[in-house]
Amino acid sequence: MQAWGNRTWLLALLGLTALRLLAAILIPVSPDEAYYWVWGRALAPSYYDHPPMVAFWIAAGTALAGDGALGIRLLGPIGVAIASLLLAQAGEALFPGRRAGLWAAVLLNATLLFGVGSVLITPDTPLLVFWCAAIWAAARLHASQDGRWWLVFGVMAGLALLSKYTAAFLGIGIVIWLVAERQARPWLLRWQLWAGGALAVLCFSPVIWWNAAHGWASFAKQGGRTGSAGTGSALRYLGELVGGQLALATPIIFVLCVVGVALACVAWVRRRDAAAGLLVALTVPAAALFLWQATGNRVQGNWPAILYPSACLAAAGYLGAPWRRWKQAGVALGLAVMLLALVQAAFSPIPLPRRNDPTLARLGGWPAFAAQVEQARLQQGASFVAAEEYGLAAELALHLPPGVRVVAIGDRWDLFDLPSPTASQTGLLVRSERRGDGPPLWPGARQTGGIVRARAGIEAERYRLHAVTVAPDGPPLALLPLRR
Template sequence: MARTMRNPWVVALLALTALRLAAAVLLPVSPDEAYYWVWGRALAPSYYDHPPMVALWTAAGTALAGDTGLGIRLLGPLGVAAASILLARATEALFPGRSAGPWAAALLNATLLFSAGAVLVTPDTPLLVFWCAALWAVAELYRSGDGRWWLVFGLLAGLALLSKYTALLLGFGVILWLAAEPTMRRWLLRWQLWAGGAIALLCFAPVIWWNSQHAWVSFAKQGGRAGSTSTGSSLRYLGELIGGQAALATPLIFLFCIVGTALACRAWLRQRDAAAGLLVCVTVPSALLFLWQATGSRVQGNWPAILYPSACIAAAAFLGPGWRRWKQAGIAFGAVVTVAVLVQAAFSPIPLPRRNDPTLARLGGWPALAASVEQARRAQGAQFVAAEEYGLASELALHLPPGTPVVALGDRWDLFDLPAPRAGQTGLLIRSGRRSGPPLWPDAQPAGEVVRARDGIEAERYRLHAVRVEGSEPPLAVLPSRR
């Protein structure tokens, strides 16, 4: 192991982590990140959208580094660095003697999905960290034959479940491996496996309890996505899924993952390679599930991120010396693309319009917008600012002065333990010009317009409305402010 984790790899990982921490400082906070920052200021056993791990990460990070981009994202680069080391160790445990560990970690780190997840915090960030760590625990179990590793796996899988519900697919893949691989079936009768499962369930118990107290709303929302259908063409959704993954993984690494997984399938079926079987069972069923989902509805680009840790192990282990230069090229290309995206998001050197620049649409101009809204609020004499969109409301709560209350509208806020504004207060509702229909707030009166822009390029236009708390509005919640 010491030979595979030589200093150049460690130095490269440390340098990459330092760059990611710098990007965490420089990049504007996205609406979803601001929303998870609100979660961290209103901790609960679970939430409408996801389990609570991302809230715990943002709460811990901001406790250490303040209500800043670095604080919100702090645990992401650090966690991904640890996950990279554990993925390399898992690869060496499964395929000793191939020196494939650093390659697996390098390939995964060169994907946009993993690189962006190392900077921009979402539920996928802790999910991928604990997913890699759980793979390491299973690999150590396979290498050592020590059943106590099932207890470690159960803990790490439970923490993955506390991050995102798709972690269930990891448990399914491992159980499938135990059932399908003759050399591993003995574990089905051992107490350590079931004790590990009990630990995972215990970790997940707060989410179950929270859902039982809230009409199972989170399970219904996320579970309802599986197998859902829409009016779009299945070929269109399949094309979006495959093309999107090729872009997010970068084309060469996407190809490596497909070829490596295919070679792992062959090694398992023809050579009865049990380690290859683990990669197949963790990767292929989940990939087929996403492909099936795409026959009826859109699969979001981040959902298949869980496929890449095991697929990168397969690529590193089964693509031999003849692929070395191609792997080097894929890693270099992924690094260049990642740096280009981060530079564009942080400094916008290329003045692209919104339709051609997703970094402008999601990240651009939030502090300046908050300053414009605060100026309009003072001019109107309003006591608070309100917003219908959860991301917009969260951005305003993060960027407005701490003395300016931000009121969020919508049913989701009923699930938070947050105060409501007092009756009789007047406010200024900010609403995206892209939203159709009248404001959700009754008797809202037009009060002007503001624009969110970056370097003079418009990202979004917002309408302002004067409002008053009367008691007949949709659910209202006063969001936490910066400390």
């Protein structure tokens, strides 16, 4: 690694970005991505599930590259490449001359969370990009003691909040560092710190306004997850959390991050290393909260993604020469696993059943499935296609022929500024068998058949088809945007 020059590093990053853009073209769009594509066609200050940044990114990408997979995902690989450069610069600012920044960026890119997450666009993608940018600003602030970096940090933190609510841990971590670190406390009396905080709030204010106008729906949904009681045991949830991180960070890099953060804690306590304190404050409080949450409920595997930029910096900065081979092994394993996951998602060379292949369950067979749905619609003379699941409805809107309208049913669509279908129209409701044998949400639905979504002959999911009619006093309905 030390033999690598900056040019080699930049060429490697450029090649990795090109590979991710190619994967973005080849891998089918997932239901969540299709749902966020609907957001990008119905832009709003916020949404029921998350803040709006992912919608802005998709709207920009599709304006440049169209409504296909590349347009939807375009800004992800590019943003992650920029974030990698900023993280490398942050490491150089915190650990001058030790090439820790390059190691941190390489380790982060070798995780599945960052590697595959840069191809599939979700709110975590812009969150991690702006999170890395905020760490870069904080590192430059620490190295230069120039208060103007607080303004940059405030904007980056605000944009991270505009991406996902877990960005609040960024502010929490910085406040802990300011209070606990003696060298940082003088900033509490400087106007630049407070101006940076005001900029963060200003960036986030559209989300606050939207929630106030919609009964605080998004805050209530996401805030209700914290501390809610689950039905499993604490040991089970903790095991799922740790096991998920071992898989998503890859085992060697996960261990390197844990050891690196532990050594950073030692350096902060024993040597009053302010750089170590910054990394600890950005990692440990959020990690502790996720562990506490796992004692009573399931923590989704992607939630701790925000821990890894600072954890990789700690691993790069505090694990010296004896750990070099482990770093190399971790990077090699991580890149190999990432490549295998991308190839399986794009080409499915290994014929695995649904229970063993998450790429089949989420990504497999959507274009062919949409063609079957269109054939059934034409046979029944239906004027539209409908779905209860938001991801299924969005996939159909994305893959059905241009001009075929998709109607989504469910309470969440009341929060969108989307038109409703006219009364008395007849349609074809597509309903997954996973929803059970109970009646559809659409009153008066009459089952007319069924179809199967499959990839290379391997079943992904079964669906029932129902004939439906729009009634004036029916449940909330929304006409999804047409593909351009």
